[in-house]
Amino acid sequence: MTxxxxxxxxxxTAAVAGVGTSLFGKQPxxxxxxxxxxxxxxxxxxxxxxxxxxxxxxVGTVFGAPGVAQRALHAMGITSMPIITVExxxxxxxTALHEAVTAVELGRFHTVLAVGVEKMTDQFAGAIHxxxxxxxxxxxxxxxxxxxxxxxxxxxxxxxxxxxxxxVAVKNHAHAVHNDRAQYRTPHTVEEVLASRMVAxxxxxxxxxxxxxxxxxxxxxxxxxGTEEVVVRSxxxxxxxxxxxxCAHVWGYELIRDTATxxxxxxxxxxxxxxxxxxxxxxxxxxxxxxEAIGLAPEGQGAGLLRSGHTALGGPQPxxxxxxxxxxxxxxxxxxxxxxxxxxxxxxxxxGGRQVDGARLGLVETMGGGVAGVDGNACVMVVLExxxxxxx
Amino acid sequence: MTxxxxxxxxxxTAAVAGVGTSLFGKQPxxxxxxxxxxxxxxxxxxxxxxxxxxxxxxVGTVFGAPGVAQRALHAMGITSMPIITVExxxxxxxTALHEAVTAVELGRFHTVLAVGVEKMTDQFAGAIHxxxxxxxxxxxxxxxxxxxxxxxxxxxxxxxxxxxxxxVAVKNHAHAVHNDRAQYRTPHTVEEVLASRMVAxxxxxxxxxxxxxxxxxxxxxxxxxGTEEVVVRSxxxxxxxxxxxxCAHVWGYELIRDTATxxxxxxxxxxxxxxxxxxxxxxxxxxxxxxEAIGLAPEGQGAGLLRSGHTALGGPQPxxxxxxxxxxxxxxxxxxxxxxxxxxxxxxxxxGGRQVDGARLGLVETMGGGVAGVDGNACVMVVLExxxxxxx
Numbered sequence: 001m002t003x004x005x006x007x008x009x010x011x012x013t014a015a016v017a018g019v020g021t022s023l024f025g026k027q028p029x030x031x032x033x034x035x036x037x038x039x040x041x042x043x044x045x046x047x048x049x050x051x052x053x054x055x056x057x058x059v060g061t062v063f064g065a066p067g068v069a070q071r072a073l074h075a076m077g078i079t080s081m082p083i084i085t086v087e088x089x090x091x092x093x094x095t096a097l098h099e100a101v102t103a104v105e106l107g108r109f110h111t112v113l114a115v116g117v118e119k120m121t122d123q124f125a126g127a128i129h130x131x132x133x134x135x136x137x138x139x140x141x142x143x144x145x146x147x148x149x150x151x152x153x154x155x156x157x158x159x160x161x162x163x164x165x166x167x168v169a170v171k172n173h174a175h176a177v178h179n180d181r182a183q184y185r186t187p188h189t190v191e192e193v194l195a196s197r198m199v200a201x202x203x204x205x206x207x208x209x210x211x212x213x214x215x216x217x218x219x220x221x222x223x224x225x226g227t228e229e230v231v232v233r234s235x236x237x238x239x240x241x242x243x244x245x246x247c248a249h250v251w252g253y254e255l256i257r258d259t260a261t262x263x264x265x266x267x268x269x270x271x272x273x274x275x276x277x278x279x280x281x282x283x284x285x286x287x288x289x290x291x292e293a294i295g296l297a298p299e300g301q302g303a304g305l306l307r308s309g310h311t312a313l314g315g316p317q318p319x320x321x322x323x324x325x326x327x328x329x330x331x332x333x334x335x336x337x338x339x340x341x342x343x344x345x346x347x348x349x350x351x352g353g354r355q356v357d358g359a360r361l362g363l364v365e366t367m368g369g370g371v372a373g374v375d376g377n378a379c380v381m382v383v384l385e386x387x388x389x390x391x392x
Numbered sequence: 393m394t395x396x397x398x399x400x401x402x403x404x405t406a407a408v409a410g411v412g413t414s415l416f417g418k419q420p421x422x423x424x425x426x427x428x429x430x431x432x433x434x435x436x437x438x439x440x441x442x443x444x445x446x447x448x449x450x451v452g453t454v455f456g457a458p459g460v461a462q463r464a465l466h467a468m469g470i471t472s473m474p475i476i477t478v479e480x481x482x483x484x485x486x487t488a489l490h491e492a493v494t495a496v497e498l499g500r501f502h503t504v505l506a507v508g509v510e511k512m513t514d515q516f517a518g519a520i521h522x523x524x525x526x527x528x529x530x531x532x533x534x535x536x537x538x539x540x541x542x543x544x545x546x547x548x549x550x551x552x553x554x555x556x557x558x559x560v561a562v563k564n565h566a567h568a569v570h571n572d573r574a575q576y577r578t579p580h581t582v583e584e585v586l587a588s589r590m591v592a593x594x595x596x597x598x599x600x601x602x603x604x605x606x607x608x609x610x611x612x613x614x615x616x617x618g619t620e621e622v623v624v625r626s627x628x629x630x631x632x633x634x635x636x637x638x639c640a641h642v643w644g645y646e647l648i649r650d651t652a653t654x655x656x657x658x659x660x661x662x663x664x665x666x667x668x669x670x671x672x673x674x675x676x677x678x679x680x681x682x683x684e685a686i687g688l689a690p691e692g693q694g695a696g697l698l699r700s701g702h703t704a705l706g707g708p709q710p711x712x713x714x715x716x717x718x719x720x721x722x723x724x725x726x727x728x729x730x731x732x733x734x735x736x737x738x739x740x741x742x743x744g745g746r747q748v749d750g751a752r753l754g755l756v757e758t759m760g761g762g763v764a765g766v767d768g769n770a771c772v773m774v775v776l777e778x779x780x781x782x783x784x
Contacts, residue, residue, distance in 0.1 A: 031525060065523045066454050066481050067761050067769045070631065074766045080633035083770065084487055085479040089458050095476055106498045131457045133423060239462065241472035369459050374466045377459045378475065 014104040014232040015223040016384065017111075018047025019341035024214040024329035025183040028121040032064065033072035035215035036117050039334075040076060043113070047219035051077040054219075055109040058099045059085040060092035060116035061333035069117050078113070087333075089369025090282060092116060093216065094237075094336025094380035097364075100220040101235045101382070110221060116338075117215040118331035124211050127199070144208055144283065146370065148200035150250035151285035155202065157248070157300065160288070162202050164303040166193035168284035169206050169326050171312050176323025178313075178353035183212050183329030207284040212329030216337035218344070228391045230344050233361075233383040234266035240375035252286075252367060255375040256293035260365070263381040264295075271295030274317055275359040276346045278339035280367040281324040290365060291319060294381075313354060321346065321354045336366040336380065347386040361385050406496040406624040407615040408776065409503075410439025411733035416606040416721035417575040420513040424456065425464035427607035428509050431726075432468060435505070439611035443469040446611075447501040450491045451477040452484035452508035453725035461509050470505070479725075480629075481761025482674060484508060485608065486728025486772035489756075492612040493627045493774070502613060508730075509607040510723035516603050519591070536600055536675065538762065540592035542642035543677035547594065549640070549692065552680070554594050556695040558585035560676035561598050561718050563704050568715025570705075570745035575604050575721030599676040604721030608729035610736070620783045622736050625753075625775040626658035632767035641691075644678075644759060647767040648685035652757075655773040656687075663687030666709055667751040668738045670731035672759040673716040682757060683711060686773075705746055713738065713746045728758040728772065739778040753777050 020042025022035040044050065057078060059069040070083050088095040093116030100112040127144055130136035154160060170190055176182035188206060196205040223231045240255045247254070264270055271294055279294070281287035288302035296317060297305040305311055311319035322328045322342040325335060343362035345351045362384045369377030412434025414427040436442065449470060451461040462475050480487040485508030492504040519536055522528035546552060562582055568574035580598060588597040615623045632647045639646070656662055663686055671686070673679035680694035688709060689697040697703055703711035714720045714734040717727060735754035737743045754776045761769030 062458050065526075066479060070761075070766075070769050071526065074632075074634075079631060079766065081631060082629045083480075083631040084491070084629070087458060087477040087479065088475075099476070102500065106500060108494065108498060134457075134463070237474045237476070239471060239473060239475040240466075242466075369462075374462075374471065377462050 011107050012105050013223040014101045014220050016218050016230045016232065016340065016344050017221050018043045018049065018219040019217065019344045020046060021181055021216040021338050021341050022214050023181050024212050024331060024338065026121050026211065027213040030213065032068050032117055032119045033075065035119065035213060036069050036072035036115060037076065039215035039217040040113065040115055043217035043219050049111060049219050053111050054078060054081060054113050055111050056081055056103065057083040057113045057115065058096035059083065060096035060336065061085060061118060062087055062089060062092050063120065063123055064117055064333060069115055088378040090280065090332050091336060091366040091368030091378045091380045092333040094364065094366040094382065095378065097218060097336060097340055097382060098235045098237045098380050101232050104220050104222060112220045113217060114220060114337060115215065115217040116333040116336060118333045119213045120211045120331055121213055144200040144203060146251060147283040147285055148203050150252065150289065151202055154250050154285060154289065160303045162194060163190050164306065165202060165207060165284045166190045167306050168281060168287045169193045171306065172281060172320050172324040172326045175313055175321050175354055176327035179323050179328060182323040182327050183210055184327045203283055209282045209325035209330035212331040214329060214331035214334040214338065216334045216341055218337055218340050226389045228387055228389045230347050230384050231387050233269065233385045234263045235382045236263040236266065237378060237380045239378050240370060243375040250289060252370060252376050253289055253293050255379045256290055256367060259379040259381050260294040263383055267383040269361060269383065273361050274363050276321060276343060276356045276362045277317065277319045277365065278322060278342050279319060279365040281320055281326050282330060286367070287319065287324070294363070294365060318356050321351065321356060336364065339364045339366065340382065343384050347384060403499050404497050405615040406493045406612050408610050408622045408624065408732065408736050409613050410435045410441065410611040411609065411736045412438060413573055413608040413730050413733050414606050415573050416604050416723060416730065418513050418603065419605040422605065424460050424509055424511045425467065427511065427605060428461050428464035428507060429468065431607040431609040432505065432507055435609035435611050441503060441611050445503050446470060446473060446505050447503050448473055448495065449475040449505045449507065450488035451475065452488035452728065453477060453510055454479055454481060454484050455512065455515055456509055456725060461507055480770040482672065482724050483728060483758040483760030483770045483772045484725040486756060486758040486774065487629060487770065489610060489728060489732055489774060490627045490629045490772050493624050496612050496614060504612045505609060506612060506729060507607065507609040508725040508728060510725045511605045512603045512723055513605050536592040536595060538643060539675035539677055540595050542644065542681065543594055546642050546677060546681065552695045554586060555582050556698065557594060557599060557676045558582045559698050560673060560679045561585045563698065564673060564712050564716040564718045567705055567713050567746055568719035571715050571720060574715040574719050575602055576719045595675055601674045601717035601722035604723040606721060606723035606726040606730065608726045608733055610729055610732050618781045620779055620781045622739050622776050623779050625661065625777045626655045627774045628655040628658065629770060629772045631770050632762060635767040642681060644762060644768050645681055645685050647771045648682055648759060651771040651773050652686040655775055659775040661753060661775065665753050666755050668713060668735060668748045668754045669709065669711045669757065670714060670734050671711060671757040673712055673718050674722060678759070679711065679716070686755070686757060710748050713743065713748060728756065731756045731758065732774065735776050739776060
């Protein structure tokens with residue numbers, strides 16, 4: 001259920017009936033429509049839904065041109081229904097999912113498509129540049145810098161080493177070897193990660209997610225009681241509050257923690273119940289902070305979790321089996337729905353070489369943006385579960 | 393009520409409790425936050441609502457940087473609640489209003505802020521340029537061209553003259569003389585409108601809405617039964633279908649007509665019941681087609697409506713008393729909420745020199761985008777009414 005309703009009961013449990021993605025990576029020769037077509041076509045087929053069965057579409061994109069997905073959807077015959085594009089920085093795709101889930105739960109719509117798309121190679125050669133008129137643009141506080149400062153403070157507080165940070169990238173690159181839609185599928189050592197070009201000390205290039213093109217989609221409809229399928233146990237969207245820099249937490253921690261608490265409370269589960277997690281590893285420090293903030297490890301012990309293999313494939317709670325943003329790639333608006341696709345495949349046992357055995361409960365977590373002094377534009381978390389029952 | 397729900401009853405009637413706008417016009421020296429602050433501060437004061445009373449925010453913008461309004465909202469203490477930016481081309485602000493209204497009607501949120509903002513002078517010297525990789529960009533089918541072709545066909549079908557088209561601009565400029573927030577406040581003659589530079593034959597410069605900077609906002613909460621206030625009788629959002637160019641209607645007509653039919657049916661009123669209308673006069677032909685499509689005049693007789701003074705201030709059904717997009721200006725994401733502010737002021741009797749006497753029922757209509765072959769990205773219509781009861 002979603003958290004933002006006044007009404008205490010949800011009328012409907014939402015199911016993720018189908019998912020799809022394009023390939024992720026630098027695909028400068030593809031039109032954004034071609035990315036959307038691949039993701040949406042797969043999601044519709046997977047759900048057994050025709051364009052005419054849809055009641056509404058939510059689109060997630062950050063830098064897409066106005067109507068970027070509508071153009072592609074119209075060409076598929078997805079017209080004459082409400083189509084609304086949403087933006088929430090890196091959490092735009094997850095915001096589209098959240099709005100779709102909420103609409104189904106409240107009975108506003110029956111069958112809703114959520115689709116995310118980003119064509120970044122047209123617009124960015126290197127890092128996303130902040131607006132020149134904003135504080136971040138004037139001072140160089142682009143996102144790599146904000147994450148780097150969080151990393152530096154975190155290292156000072158908890159004795160985390162550069163090698164620990166690099167280990168996140170090593171783990172997620174190792175996972176992506178098994179994901180044939182990922183942008184990078186080559187394993188790397190800690191030494192290689194640390195030897196890559198410095199972007200914002202201590203974050204080297206391979207600790208920063210790459211510029212990517214891609215699309216991903218999910219079909220949401222009411223759960224069919226008694227069938228075995230992937231349902232939404234909770235979906236929570238929060239925007240950040242003031243980041244009080246006097247507090248002990250690095251930037252972003254409190255927003256993620258509070259969103260997680262709400263998502264787990266609504267779902268009636270705890271972090272130890274999770275079998276698999278896709279989270280926002282835009283930068284290596286992000287995954288360490290996030291695993292703590294969602295409660296997989298006590299504060300300051302996220303690196304220990306990593307060292308023990310707890311969050312690697314084969315460990316008890318794999319994090320980012322898809323390769324994450326670091327290796328699958330991070331086409332902003334598509335990411336949240338690619339995470340959703342991964343968790344859905346995992347819960348269905350369809351994840352191939354990266355399958356988490358017996359996964360039944362999974363978490364999607366996406367962090368979006370953040371500006372100077374504010375703890376993130378948005379954090380969205382969705383708890384997904386495979387129900388028992390007859391296979392749909 | 394909104395049309396897009398499965399559930400037949402609305403739980404709640406939504407009220408527009410407060411509205412606000414910035415000045416509209418070319419304001420290159422202002423930061424987008426300064427525009428947002430002015431609009432939101434006025435809307436909150438008007439509603440008697442503090443930032444902490446809000447449960448959620450929907451933001452409408454088309455070309456705004458990611459988080460453009462969030463930055464401003466955070467600085468006002470509007471944080472730690474869901475903030476979702478929506479885009480639907482020129483109907484982005486009205487889409488934000490529609491999502492806010494629907495959320496209140498469904499009990500998802502209690503008190504919701506809708507805010508629209510656009511800072512266009514930073515980005516556009518002349519017309520908005522289409523994407524170079526899209527059909528429109530390759531063929532020159534920018535929006536002025538699409539509207540010009542509609543105008544040409546319409547003139548051929550119905551004997552409408554260049555003078556008729558120009559009369560829309562003359563009427564709306566005359567209205568804006570009374571609007572001290574409008575971009576252009578100088579009256580113009582038909583001859584002056586026709587003598588202005590040709591943009592896309594037959595549309596001269598003064599028949600095209602100007603590039604503008606601005607913001608507008610509305611606070612939506614449940615109607616307080618028994619009080620006199622502005623309530624939402626219906627809110628409908630539709631995306632365009634295939635434009636079948638073999639049909640008798642010009643581009644956009646069918647989407648507007650179908651949206652109007654749904655909005656009137658839900659509200660239980662008809663077009664003759666309207667006292668005042670704010671509609672999408674991005675180009676002069678737009679207002680003529682729209683007045684027909686919403687049923688103020690039979691098909692092909694919109695120009696006659698204009699010639700008779702029916703839609704001018706002092707006539708029975710004034711259209712665009714604010715000056716409309718042509719004279720108030722068209723900062724894309726702000727427009728729908730500026731229309732909402734105007735209708736709200738009119739229904740409260742607070743519109744000063746442009747007041748429509750005794751206005752009780754009003755319509756907001758916004759048309760968004762459209763690409764080759766599709767009848768518009770979105771059309772949003774909101775029927776507003778002043779209730780009887782004790783003044784709130």
